Amino acid sequence: xxxxxxxxxxxxxxxxxxxxxxxxxxxxxxxxxxxxxxxxxxxxxxxxxxxxxxxxxxxxxxxxxxxxxxxxxxxxxxxxxxxxxxxxxxxx
Amino acid sequence: xxxxxxxxxxxxxxxxxxxxxxxxxxxxxxxxxxxxxxxxxxxxxxxxxxxxxxxxxxxxxxxxxxxxxxxxxxxxxxxxxxxxxxxxxxxxxxxxxxxxxxxxxxxxxxxxxxxxxxxxxxxxxxxxxxxxxxxxxxxxxxxxxxxxxxxxxxxxxxxxxxxxxxxxxxxxxxxxxxxxxxxxxxxxxxxxxxxxxxxxxxxxxxxxxxxxxxxxxxxxxxxxxxxxxxxxxxxxxxxxxxxxxxxxxxxxxxxxxxxxxxxxxxxxxxxxxxxxxxxxxxxxxxxxxxxxxxxxxxxxxxxxxxxxxxxxxxxxxxxxxxxxxxxxxxxxxxxxxxxxxxxxxxxxxxxxxxxxxxxxxxx
Numbered sequence: 001x002x003x004x005x006x007x008x009x010x011x012x013x014x015x016x017x018x019x020x021x022x023x024x025x026x027x028x029x030x031x032x033x034x035x036x037x038x039x040x041x042x043x044x045x046x047x048x049x050x051x052x053x054x055x056x057x058x059x060x061x062x063x064x065x066x067x068x069x070x071x072x073x074x075x076x077x078x079x080x081x082x083x084x085x086x087x088x089x090x091x092x
Numbered sequence: 093x094x095x096x097x098x099x100x101x102x103x104x105x106x107x108x109x110x111x112x113x114x115x116x117x118x119x120x121x122x123x124x125x126x127x128x129x130x131x132x133x134x135x136x137x138x139x140x141x142x143x144x145x146x147x148x149x150x151x152x153x154x155x156x157x158x159x160x161x162x163x164x165x166x167x168x169x170x171x172x173x174x175x176x177x178x179x180x181x182x183x184x185x186x187x188x189x190x191x192x193x194x195x196x197x198x199x200x201x202x203x204x205x206x207x208x209x210x211x212x213x214x215x216x217x218x219x220x221x222x223x224x225x226x227x228x229x230x231x232x233x234x235x236x237x238x239x240x241x242x243x244x245x246x247x248x249x250x251x252x253x254x255x256x257x258x259x260x261x262x263x264x265x266x267x268x269x270x271x272x273x274x275x276x277x278x279x280x281x282x283x284x285x286x287x288x289x290x291x292x293x294x295x296x297x298x299x300x301x302x303x304x305x306x307x308x309x310x311x312x313x314x315x316x317x318x319x320x321x322x323x324x325x326x327x328x329x330x331x332x333x334x335x336x337x338x339x340x341x342x343x344x345x346x347x348x349x350x351x352x353x354x355x356x357x358x359x360x361x362x363x364x365x366x367x368x369x370x371x372x373x374x375x376x377x378x379x380x381x382x383x384x385x386x387x388x389x390x391x392x393x394x395x396x397x398x399x400x401x402x403x404x405x406x407x408x409x410x411x412x413x414x415x416x417x418x419x420x421x422x423x424x425x426x427x428x429x430x431x432x433x434x435x436x437x438x439x440x441x442x443x444x445x446x447x448x449x450x451x452x453x454x455x
Contacts, residue, residue: 015419021149048148049417 001043006056007083008045009070013061017049019069027053027062093420094177094438096380097282097337097409098169100212101159101183105132107211111203116196133200134187135288138298139305141415150413158413159183162215169412170219173420176435176447177219179248180212181282181337185225186253190288194230198237201225205241213246218447223251223280228265229289235271242275248442249278253285254312254339257292261319273329278441280335281316283309306416313339314347317377321351324364326376333441335378338411342385345399348373374401378441380409381425381433382418390424407441408434
């Protein structure tokens with residue numbers, strides 16, 4: 001996205017479901033008038049089991065920012081992508 | 093491991109055609125179907141899951157209904173977790189309870205049971221057992237159906253939805269209890285059937301959001317448990333068990349504390365009872381674990397489950413392939429309970445022969 005690559009481990013921190021099998025989608029937020037607007041299209045992955053939403057760029061669960069899907073730093077060298085060892089950021 | 097709630101499904105209700113008489117076949121072919129062409133006739137609940145109510149990874153490659161592929165069920169559940177038995181509870185069949193016409197409801201329940209025998213119990217997979225679905229709004233028809241198929245060795249329980257017009261201790265349903273007792277099958281109620289004729293508002297009206305409603309899934313279960321205890325169902329049919337499926341578990345102790353206290357004061361309303369309500373529950377009522385309450389401090393859950401002798405009264409279930417599936421490899425039950433909750437309790441209730449070695453206590 002936005003010219004960068006992001007990588008998440010294919011295992012939901014909740015109960016171990018597959019994130020890859022879940023949709024890449026957007027989510028909702030409250031707008032200025034107190035209504036609901038759709039945002040972040042394509043930037044949220046939902047676990048294929050219970051539907052937990054994760055920000056693809058950070059691995060953070062939207063409903064509980066203390067919980068994260070394990071993420072990897074991605075380096076592109078030429079036409080190849082390399083996943084580096086797990087991010088030093090704390091997993092749940 | 094015995095999984096007490098697995099949702100086998102048809103790809104299309106057209107699969108029921110061979111099991112229907114001409115009149116009801118016409119209903120499928122040309123009649124009004126709220127779910128669209130080839131759908132199973134039933135009223136739909138007014139709370140809609142915004143992402144669909146099945147696991148997305150359980151959708152077969154051809155896009156058909158999750159639970160309709162036996163091969164995928166083997167891969168994702170039966171073989172994956174090396175189940176000793178899976179108790180099939182169907183998918184839409186229990187929704188017959190929502191229909192206004194009792195005879196129509198019973199006709200589709202019968203067809204569903206015949207389909208279950210033909211498509212699942214005849215697969216030759218010794219792990220599979222199934223539920224005999226009946227339409228509770230037709231007690232006489234339900235009793236006849238129980239007597240028709242209740243002796244088939246593949247059926248381990250009679251099954252209705254928790255959605256109903258009256259709670260299941262009511263004498264209106266006694267023909268069902270009687271027939272189930274006669275054939276030696278427990279009566280089970282699975283969450284569902286909350287549309288149509290069962291759209292009873294709660295005392296404060298209906299909830300708004302899907303997950304709000306889902307968090308209230310204990311509501312119908314509470315009503316049925318209190319009713320059958322107070323009406324003395326277990327005095328009348330002491331050999332009977334009731335299995336409550338997918339209605340949560342942690343609420344039960346509080347209800348039983350209240351029933352016991354109130355019974356001690358107002359026993360004269362129900363002089364047929366010989367024991368405390370909680371004693372009937374301990375001996376006759378079983379609850380499946382899924383979706384297991386998940387408190388931040390698991391000691392709180394442990395305390396609630398200890399209060400209902402959970403080691404002996406809980407039945408493990410995954411609810412495969414639904415979205416709120418409980419992963420058996422990550423289920424927060426006490427280690428020392430696993431042998432009973434994940435196997436022996438179901439073996440006792442359903443009379444299941446041992447097919448493999450008992451689960452080691454330290455697993």
